[in-house]
Amino acid sequence: xxxxxxxxxxxxxFLACFYLPIENLRFNNAIFEALALVKWYAREHxxxxxxxxxxxxxxxxxxxxxxxxxxxxxxKANKFLSYSVASVSGTILxxxxxxxxxxxxxxxxxxxxxxxxxxxxxxxxxxxxxxIILTARIxxxxxxxxxxxxxxxxxxxxxxxxxxxxxKEERARHASGDLQFGEVKTTRPLWKxxxxxxxxxxxxxxxxxxxxxEGDTGIWSFIYAYKxxxxxxxxxxxxxxxxxWFKKHELKDWxxxxxxxxxxxxxxxxxxxxxxGFLLGRxxxxxxxxxxxVTALVGGNSLWANFFSSFVATxxxxxxxxxxxxxxxxxxxxxxxxPALALLxxxxxxxxxxxxxxxxxxxxxxxxxxxxxxxxxxxxxxMIFGFIVK
Numbered sequence: 383x384x385x386x387x388x389x390x391x392x393x394x395x396f397l398a399c400f401y402l403p404i405e406n407l408r409f410n411n412a413i414f415e416a417l418a419l420v421k422w423y424a425r426e427h428x429x430x431x432x433x434x435x436x437x438x439x440x441x442x443x444x445x446x447x448x449x450x451x452x453x454x455x456x457x458k459a460n461k462f463l464s465y466s467v468a469s470v471s472g473t474i475l476x477x478x479x480x481x482x483x484x485x486x487x488x489x490x491x492x493x494x495x496x497x498x499x500x501x502x503x504x505x506x507x508x509x510x511x512x513x514i515i516l517t518a519r520i521x522x523x524x525x526x527x528x529x530x531x532x533x534x535x536x537x538x539x540x541x542x543x544x545x546x547x548x549x550k551e552e553r554a555r556h557a558s559g560d561l562q563f564g565e566v567k568t569t570r571p572l573w574k575x576x577x578x579x580x581x582x583x584x585x586x587x588x589x590x591x592x593x594x595x596e597g598d599t600g601i602w603s604f605i606y607a608y609k610x611x612x613x614x615x616x617x618x619x620x621x622x623x624x625x626x627w628f629k630k631h632e633l634k635d636w637x638x639x640x641x642x643x644x645x646x647x648x649x650x651x652x653x654x655x656x657x658x659g660f661l662l663g664r665x666x667x668x669x670x671x672x673x674x675x676v677t678a679l680v681g682g683n684s685l686w687a688n689f690f691s692s693f694v695a696t697x698x699x700x701x702x703x704x705x706x707x708x709x710x711x712x713x714x715x716x717x718x719x720x721p722a723l724a725l726l727x728x729x730x731x732x733x734x735x736x737x738x739x740x741x742x743x744x745x746x747x748x749x750x751x752x753x754x755x756x757x758x759x760x761x762x763x764x765m766i767f768g769f770i771v772k
Contacts, residue, residue, distance in 0.1 A: 654735025720768020
């Protein structure tokens, strides 16, 4: 690096320190919100969400044959089958935009086509059955239904568009064999691998089972009441399968792959959550950007209101189910129904932390276009919905 560049960096750092607005209460509050959000994220999501997701991603990259991935998600796979499976994956995985990233990285690096992988990436956090039910119960059946239909259509359309935009690159990628195989030969019957994978997914799902609405006495409440017993059962099944059916070198390959995903993803996620907390704060709290500015800009059903709602939601971090109370507060403050749907379609699927990680997996160009497609489609969907349900 040239000396004048070093000098510029030194001057910039000095000026930032010199003019640091520590006497400003909003700045101090934003710092607190950033630290509070990253603390909450570390406590609530790393151990129960990300760690299981890392192990699942490592297992996919090591034990799932490339042939299996290519059969259902590869460039030459049946398009109807691959996009259908990918678009409804969120009904099984109740994950947020960050937790789905290791799973996306796992199938993409095993040879999945960009289109189906992107459809899976979007649908994972977007088509959360419990979140859709909660949306319908609290915000109205119209928003709940529109969210469910919109999320499925979104995942397919965005996946197909990404496939078409990067068709030439994808063909070159598969033709050159630019894929991470990490193939492990095993003599285990298929049913043992199914139990192994299912137990890990079950741990991820049931350990993060959300609290139902007060007064509910259905299956959701029953599962929530016994979720730790159910989680413990599947942990025991997983432990038995690992000690009984796997060889030492297989377990070593699995843990190494898991560690690789953790090193690639976790630092970026925590950094992104820190920035997100500084800018927008936590639920019910403000960051450096006053919430009244956001509320004032998303009233009505104008193009600007829908675009602004989509844009802000894309970069704000939403943990699973938290988008509903946030949206309830915004709608009570005057937010239009169109921008509300735009937020529901853009927010849970993307966030600043997930964008930073996604860039490290598929590159800047693909990440930028994927983000732009989510914003554009959420904006259009919000305007159409707002026009229909005036």
